[in-house]
Amino acid sequence: MFLHRTRSSVVFVLFILGAASLAAGQNSSCPLDFSVLQPFRRPRPDGATTCQYLLQGLRLLYSQHLRQTGSFLPPPDSAASCWAALQSAIAGFLPRFDVRSTCGFETPWISEGCMNITARSQFEAQIPNSTLRTAVMRCNLSLESNTPCASCTQSLSAFQAYLTGPSVGNVSDCAAFPSIYAAAYANMYGPTDKGTAKCLFQLDLASSSSGNGKKFKILVSLSVLLVASALITACFWYYRRKRRYLKRRSLEADRRQTQTQTQSRLDSMSESTTLVKFSFEEIKKATDNFSRHNIIGRGGYGNVFKGVLADGSEVAFKRFKNCSAGGDATFAHEVEVIASIRHVHLLALRGYCTATTPYEGHQRIIVCDLVSNGSLHDHLFGGFNSQLAWPLRQRIALGMARGLAYLHYGAQPSIIHRDIKASNILLDQTFEAKVADFGLAKFNPEGMTHMSTRVAGTMGYVAPEYALYGQLTEKSDVYSFGVVLLELLSRRKAIVTEEETGQPVSVADWAWSLVRQGQTLDVVEDGMPEKGSPEVMEKYVLIAVLCSHPQLHARPTMDQVVKMLESNDFTVISIPQRPIPLVACRDEIDRSVSSSSGGSGKLTSPTGYQAFSFGGDAHAHAHAHAHAHGPHHR
Numbered sequence: 001m002f003l004h005r006t007r008s009s010v011v012f013v014l015f016i017l018g019a020a021s022l023a024a025g026q027n028s029s030c031p032l033d034f035s036v037l038q039p040f041r042r043p044r045p046d047g048a049t050t051c052q053y054l055l056q057g058l059r060l061l062y063s064q065h066l067r068q069t070g071s072f073l074p075p076p077d078s079a080a081s082c083w084a085a086l087q088s089a090i091a092g093f094l095p096r097f098d099v100r101s102t103c104g105f106e107t108p109w110i111s112e113g114c115m116n117i118t119a120r121s122q123f124e125a126q127i128p129n130s131t132l133r134t135a136v137m138r139c140n141l142s143l144e145s146n147t148p149c150a151s152c153t154q155s156l157s158a159f160q161a162y163l164t165g166p167s168v169g170n171v172s173d174c175a176a177f178p179s180i181y182a183a184a185y186a187n188m189y190g191p192t193d194k195g196t197a198k199c200l201f202q203l204d205l206a207s208s209s210s211g212n213g214k215k216f217k218i219l220v221s222l223s224v225l226l227v228a229s230a231l232i233t234a235c236f237w238y239y240r241r242k243r244r245y246l247k248r249r250s251l252e253a254d255r256r257q258t259q260t261q262t263q264s265r266l267d268s269m270s271e272s273t274t275l276v277k278f279s280f281e282e283i284k285k286a287t288d289n290f291s292r293h294n295i296i297g298r299g300g301y302g303n304v305f306k307g308v309l310a311d312g313s314e315v316a317f318k319r320f321k322n323c324s325a326g327g328d329a330t331f332a333h334e335v336e337v338i339a340s341i342r343h344v345h346l347l348a349l350r351g352y353c354t355a356t357t358p359y360e361g362h363q364r365i366i367v368c369d370l371v372s373n374g375s376l377h378d379h380l381f382g383g384f385n386s387q388l389a390w391p392l393r394q395r396i397a398l399g400m401a402r403g404l405a406y407l408h409y410g411a412q413p414s415i416i417h418r419d420i421k422a423s424n425i426l427l428d429q430t431f432e433a434k435v436a437d438f439g440l441a442k443f444n445p446e447g448m449t450h451m452s453t454r455v456a457g458t459m460g461y462v463a464p465e466y467a468l469y470g471q472l473t474e475k476s477d478v479y480s481f482g483v484v485l486l487e488l489l490s491r492r493k494a495i496v497t498e499e500e501t502g503q504p505v506s507v508a509d510w511a512w513s514l515v516r517q518g519q520t521l522d523v524v525e526d527g528m529p530e531k532g533s534p535e536v537m538e539k540y541v542l543i544a545v546l547c548s549h550p551q552l553h554a555r556p557t558m559d560q561v562v563k564m565l566e567s568n569d570f571t572v573i574s575i576p577q578r579p580i581p582l583v584a585c586r587d588e589i590d591r592s593v594s595s596s597s598g599g600s601g602k603l604t605s606p607t608g609y610q611a612f613s614f615g616g617d618a619h620a621h622a623h624a625h626a627h628a629h630g631p632h633h634r
């Protein structure tokens, strides 16, 4: 009997193997185990997110595969059978859904990914040991609740800076690899764990939406109702007879508490996976009751405190002044949007708090990562009192530009910062820039009240068209970026009052006048350590002058700025003529007229570089082009 059964199962296994090899032909079979996805929620057949869901599922499988075999990707010759296996795995609930044609994936992409990395060691070789260690430390615990999840994903976002090589396709590109790695090796529970899958792959378990689950829920709620009504009836009679009002009141209080508990659980379910809603008590404790010693920043909107959360992590709390409970819903929504945007060069928002307290009034607080090395403003004009070397300035400039370009073109939805200034550019220990406060300017009660209530921003950094007409576009951020870049290069504040004339002069006008006189390199701070090559420094100055051009059509986009800063060929950047500054004197007007009409206004570079092509509207509205450059290198 026993023998017989064994033999039949051997025959069965052989049959399966035979069928599989027959079906696969010369293909090798897919090593991914699709049954792992069984317990997870399934996508709706017509959902716009179906492709995204399938991607997340695939990445979870990659992670499981990595954990078991040490290899990120299935071998290239199994690509066709992996797609076939995926098709049959979803056939039950997504019939007639052709994954590749619907989602725009190409067959080889399932076995190709980031920078040709396949083995664990190849991946680890890309990432500095300390960054890896931090991630393992922060991700090696249950990621089911928000705080550890946010802290883990935050540490993983640091990997992106080292995975800048080319990706093939979008099935498992470089953006996906850190999560795949962390779920496989950093987290002790592995990718199939409920919390890990939810945090790193945004996949929920199916129980709540399956038919059985629903029936069970209905049964439970029915019986709860029955029991509750029986209880209430019993209590009613009991109290009526005994007239013990005190006890009744305490029962009611209990019930209310359960109600609020249920409500808050509902609240936290609707939150995004990374955003935490902190309680006011928690924040009070973390900041030592908003102790003055913990203040790390002051502004019109309120103060910024540093503090330590219960899990030991250091964070910054930004506490808004004079809030009313009115806009809380909008505020919470905005914060949720902002928190969903993550990038190495953007300050991560961890959570927020809204509360009404008897003594302190209504409270709105946002919670961000603490960045330890102060702001760019501190380094240029504040207490640090040391000159930044050129390589650091270059790194800061690139970081700011990348962060803003992501805000404009990478983030969903895209965000206009509105309040870029040196004190909103934070620096970490290695002088990587992190752009802070994006999207929050509209909540600052005292934006720029002396100009217009429509305008949020800071004197000296606001683009003219935004300040004058309230016209807000991405190009307003480009203007402010140009001003900060000029500050970074020259260590001169956005607005300086000239000693001789008593006139305020913006750094943008000052830099432009030097560039026009052919003294481009005089914009760069004197005596800066480790000077760069004149061509590179000149390029940076010209980019900054172009970004802070008063006409928005002349400014490049942040994407173009990143490309220009990164590129190694020194192209002369042509800067469209500027309109006359508002405070210009008569002789300056004469000079500018003669320089744009006379042939001498057109300067050429000694090496005769090609003009930079913006491929867009950069020149469309320019009346005259002055090819600006700095022939007189100091």
Ligand SMILES: *[C@@H]1O[C@H](CO)[C@@H](O)[C@H](O)[C@H]1NC(C)=O
Residues within 6 Å of the ligand: 023, 024, 025, 026, 027, 080, 081, 084
């Ligand atoms: C590999 O398998 C897929 C699906 O199973 C099939 O469409 C394809 O023709 C096979 N390729 C070869 C070379 O056998």
Ligand SMILES: *[C@@H]1O[C@H](CO)[C@@H](O)[C@H](O)[C@H]1NC(C)=O
Residues within 6 Å of the ligand: 051, 052, 055, 103, 104, 105, 169, 170
């Ligand atoms: C993947 O890339 C292709 C081509 O670049 C695109 O058509 C498709 O929409 C992308 N799919 C997803 C889910 O991003």
Ligand SMILES: *[C@@H]1O[C@H](CO)[C@@H](O)[C@H](O)[C@H]1NC(C)=O
Residues within 6 Å of the ligand: 115, 116, 165, 166
């Ligand atoms: C990846 O591999 C392909 C083919 O083997 C090769 O052409 C390409 O240069 C490699 N890319 C990287 C970044 O190593």
Ligand SMILES: *[C@@H]1O[C@H](CO)[C@@H](O)[C@H](O)[C@H]1NC(C)=O
Residues within 6 Å of the ligand: 129
């Ligand atoms: C990182 O760790 C690996 C393996 O533990 C070691 O070989 C390598 O030298 C370390 N690198 C640094 C910069 O510490």
Ligand SMILES: *[C@@H]1O[C@H](CO)[C@@H](O)[C@H](O)[C@H]1NC(C)=O
Residues within 6 Å of the ligand: 136, 140, 185, 186, 187, 188
């Ligand atoms: C994660 O923590 C567990 C238990 O504390 C430990 O056994 C394991 O080695 C840790 N994993 C890593 C990758 O450090």
